[in-house]
Amino acid sequence: MTVGQQHTVKAFDQDIGQLRGLISQMGGLAESAIAQSMIALQRGDVDLADRIRQDDRRIDAIEAEVERTAVRIIALRAPMANDLREVVAALKIAGVVERIADYAKNIAKRVPQLESDHRIEPVSMLPAMARMAADMVTDVLNAFAARDPEAALAVCERDHALDDFYDSIFRTLVTYMVENPKTISQCAHLLFIAKNLERIGDHATNVAEMVYFAATGTRMVEREKGSE
Amino acid sequence: MTVGQQHTVKAFDQDIGQLRGLISQMGGLAESAIAQSMIALQRGDVDLADRIRQDDRRIDAIEAEVERTAVRIIALRAPMANDLREVVAALKIAGVVERIADYAKNIAKRVPQLESDHRIEPVSMLPAMARMAADMVTDVLNAFAARDPEAALAVCERDHALDDFYDSIFRTLVTYMVENPKTISQCAHLLFIAKNLERIGDHATNVAEMVYFAATGTRMVEREKGSE
Numbered sequence: 411m412t413v414g415q416q417h418t419v420k421a422f423d424q425d426i427g428q429l430r431g432l433i434s435q436m437g438g439l440a441e442s443a444i445a446q447s448m449i450a451l452q453r454g455d456v457d458l459a460d461r462i463r464q465d466d467r468r469i470d471a472i473e474a475e476v477e478r479t480a481v482r483i484i485a486l487r488a489p490m491a492n493d494l495r496e497v498v499a500a501l502k503i504a505g506v507v508e509r510i511a512d513y514a515k516n517i518a519k520r521v522p523q524l525e526s527d528h529r530i531e532p533v534s535m536l537p538a539m540a541r542m543a544a545d546m547v548t549d550v551l552n553a554f555a556a557r558d559p560e561a562a563l564a565v566c567e568r569d570h571a572l573d574d575f576y577d578s579i580f581r582t583l584v585t586y587m588v589e590n591p592k593t594i595s596q597c598a599h600l601l602f603i604a605k606n607l608e609r610i611g612d613h614a615t616n617v618a619e620m621v622y623f624a625a626t627g628t629r630m631v632e633r634e635k636g637s638e
Numbered sequence: 639m640t641v642g643q644q645h646t647v648k649a650f651d652q653d654i655g656q657l658r659g660l661i662s663q664m665g666g667l668a669e670s671a672i673a674q675s676m677i678a679l680q681r682g683d684v685d686l687a688d689r690i691r692q693d694d695r696r697i698d699a700i701e702a703e704v705e706r707t708a709v710r711i712i713a714l715r716a717p718m719a720n721d722l723r724e725v726v727a728a729l730k731i732a733g734v735v736e737r738i739a740d741y742a743k744n745i746a747k748r749v750p751q752l753e754s755d756h757r758i759e760p761v762s763m764l765p766a767m768a769r770m771a772a773d774m775v776t777d778v779l780n781a782f783a784a785r786d787p788e789a790a791l792a793v794c795e796r797d798h799a800l801d802d803f804y805d806s807i808f809r810t811l812v813t814y815m816v817e818n819p820k821t822i823s824q825c826a827h828l829l830f831i832a833k834n835l836e837r838i839g840d841h842a843t844n845v846a847e848m849v850y851f852a853a854t855g856t857r858m859v860e861r862e863k864g865s866e
Binding site for chain 2: 477479484485487488494498505580583584587588590591594595598601602605
């Protein structure tokens with residue numbers, strides 16, 4: 411390796427390190443938004459819900475920075491094969507994390523609509539589901555940071571449990587609506603919130619596939635994607 | 639302009655033309671998927687619903703081709719300013735069109751779950767909403783093809799009408815559930831379908847913003863994004 415090549419490699423490593431840092435930051439903010447959205451939901455805290463919506467702009471801004479950085483790396487360093495695969499993965503993962511954060515924001519947006527004197531009982535099922543979804547996000551971004559395809563696979567395997575949780579909440583809410591017709595509108599909002607959490611798990615799974623591909627160059631076996 | 643530069647410009651125009659062609663093709667398939675999903679829904683046609691799900695793979699494959707082409711253009715041609723903005727816009731628009739098609743697929747996935755002896759009446763509200771959403775997709779992709787920022791703006795303005803349509807369907811469905819508790823589970827699926835159509839409009843709006851930015855270099859004024 412010539413001195414010139416060494417220099418290029420180092421600059422590329424710095425660039426990709428910067429991308430990874432930005433994505434970890436986005437991931438932290440998204441996890442926090444999911445957790446906060448559950449607190450806002452349980453407390454009926456409209457101010458907190460509003461803050462989550464405001465904070466989402468920060469995540470959008472970091473995504474835009476990832477995009478600028480990735481395009482600059484591709485244009486300036488013209489990375490080949492493995493390196494290019496990693497830059498493209500970073501670009502796409504940032505897009506997915508932004509979507510994950512959007513789901514948390516959308517949960518927050520429902521808090522004012524749910525305002526009522528007392529929280530209906532099925533609300534209490536959601537935080538456990540949210541924790542499961544947020545853990546998948548944390549773990550898949552750790553897998554990305556560690557370039558660990560096995561850890562990424564493990565995240566995918568947990569998506570079934572989250573889907574089962576969603577199905578169970580769906581059935582519970584429908585039953586609750588039948589028995590308490592006055593709560594139908596509120597329960598409909600809770601259905602959408604559960605669906606948002608289920609979608610967060612799907613997106614964590616998508617990220618896991620990207621991490622796996624970036625790390626190994628081969629795709630995970632084609633799996634049936636979750637519903638929207 | 640030297641002969642060498644002329645050669646480069648022409649090659650870039652061919653490349654970007656290829657990207658535009660791929661995106662138009664994706665758009666056509668997505669519009670068709672939305673329309674077909676409504677036919678499957680109204681007829682309770684499970685086979686058609688299954689075909690929509692299968693066809694979605696074709697859209698995913700074209701998106702992957704857009705991604706490969708865009709990365710190749712950036713790496714090989716190192717486009718500057720306006721040209722780079724256009725390639726990045728194409729890359730992002732392809733991602734959004736893929737998501738739009740996913741919503742149609744997700745509507746199709748609900749058709750077997752809705753199977754029942756007779757279609758409940760609120761189903762009849764959805765095709766008109768779907769047409770509105772699909773028209774926004776058609777028109778925004780035409781705006782992209784024509785690099786027409788004014789046409790893109792006009793698409794954004796129509797999103798409010800779609801949101802109002804959604805709100806009206808939401809209220810109708812909740813009322814229907816209260817009056818017909820046996821249909822609650824079916825109506826919950828219809829709520830999700832209406833929400834998917836509303837999201838298609840949000841995504842058409844996102845594409846409109848990208849078209850506007852690619853064509854003008856300035857961003858549309860910050861607007862409140864739709865909920866998920």
